[in-house]
Amino acid sequence: MNKIGILVIAGVVALGSCLGLVKYANGAEDRAVSASEPVPVMVAVNDVPEGTTFTTAWNNGDIAMSSMPRSLRPATAVEDPTQLTGLVSAAPLAQGQFVVAESFVSPDPQQRVGPPTFATALPPGTVAVSFKAEAAQAVSDLIRPGDHVNLLVQVPNASVLGLADSGGAAVVTCSRTSRSSPSVT
Numbered sequence: 001m002n003k004i005g006i007l008v009i010a011g012v013v014a015l016g017s018c019l020g021l022v023k024y025a026n027g028a029e030d031r032a033v034s035a036s037e038p039v040p041v042m043v044a045v046n047d048v049p050e051g052t053t054f055t056t057a058w059n060n061g062d063i064a065m066s067s068m069p070r071s072l073r074p075a076t077a078v079e080d081p082t083q084l085t086g087l088v089s090a091a092p093l094a095q096g097q098f099v100v101a102e103s104f105v106s107p108d109p110q111q112r113v114g115p116p117t118f119a120t121a122l123p124p125g126t127v128a129v130s131f132k133a134e135a136a137q138a139v140s141d142l143i144r145p146g147d148h149v150n151l152l153v154q155v156p157n158a159s160v161l162g163l164a165d166s167g168g169a170a171v172v173t174c175s176r177t178s179r180s181s182p183s184v185t
Contacts (some may be wrong), residue, residue, distance in 0.1 A: 035071035040079050042066070042099035050092050054084035054104050061100060076101040 111170035
């Protein structure tokens with residue numbers, strides 16, 4: 001291939017790259033504006049005790065409508081107060097807490113599933129484990145609620161987890177991606 005052909009191809013690639021960059025940069029502002037657009041959310045204005053009916057909390061002004069940027073809104077945030085009519089708070093709501101779908105449940109104790117957690121949305125056969133990890137243990141705060149992580153758990157004996165007797169302390173590994181039983185190390 002001659003030099004002119006190479007220059008033409010380089011010019012076409014450069015022009016295409018330039019146009020793509022301009023299109024991306026123009027869309028960045030639209031994406032930023034969309035993400036920061038205020039959307040409605042319900043917030044606990046005052047503490048709401050467990051078992052309080054939504055109607056009572058709403059009428060007393062303990063829960064009110066507010067707004068926040070779309071990008072920060074919880075996925076299960078409730079926007080329509082009529083969705084919660086006839087329900088009671090599953091757990092205490094602290095002042096400033098967002099009202100999400102699992103915050104209010106049926107008053108019938110047989111239908112309650114507990115306070116709102118990620119565990120209520122787990123597929124069958126999986127288990128949720130909650131623990132507090134300090135910044136250094138949580139990879140400089142890069143682990144967030146809902147992340148899938150591998151766990152190493154030290155137990156006095158593997159038999160306490162229904163595994164074969166390890167004859168002493170054991171470290172059990174569990175992996176979210178693994179469908180097999182936990183293994184003893």
